[in-house]
Amino acid sequence: MGNLFTRILFGARWIMAPVYLGLSASLIVLAYKFFVELYEIVSNVAHYNNEEIILSLLSLIDFVLIGGLLVMVIFSGYENFVSRLNVKGADNELSWIGKMDVESLKNKVFFSVVSISTIHLLGVFMESKNIPNDKIIMYMGLQLCFVITALLMQVLEKLSKK
Incomplete structure (x- = not known):
């Protein structure tokens, strides 16, 4: 029994x-939205000022x-939790597959979130004349929380490996 x-x-x-297959399908959605956004930028570039181009x-x-981030989560998650990926040539092309444990994946995901959040914060600063100061302060506080959490995660990972 x-x-x-x-x-x-x-x-x-x-x-x-x-x-993980569903996450792979979400890459198609992401690529579609990327190219829609790119088309929008290219077709309107003459009407954009410098700030609008940078924000775009x-x-x-x-x-x-x-x-x-999706690719990392899909491959690492599948390798760690489901099965090994036996794809011919994958060892040479994607050397990190199979070498990223759950802790490393968590850290990479969180640092990606911090990077994405930083880009959004930069966008907020560039549009700051249209955004109230209290919202800007809230965005900065959230960014600071992300950064502190990412640093603490790194410290905890190093401590746990000792």
Whole structure:
């Protein structure tokens, strides 16, 4: 009975496979929105001032960072929780696959969140004449919380490895 229960629990990890497939599909949505945004920028570049161009480009960078974050979560999560990826040539092309443990993945995800948040904060500063000061202070406080949390996570990871 115990052996059957263990096999069922071990096999349950495959429930996550469709979740990772769904995240892969979300990359298509992200790419679509990226190119819609890029088309918008290119078609209206003559009407944009410098700040609008920079904010639009920062938006594209957000899409790229989120896409990279999704790829990291998909591959690392699948490798750590479901099964090894046996793709010919993957070792040479994506050397980090299979080497990122859950703790490292958490840190990379959080640092990506901090990076994305920083880009948004930069956008807020660039549009600061249209945003009330109390909201800017709230955004800065949130960013500071993200940064402090990321630093604390790094410290805790180093302490746990000693």
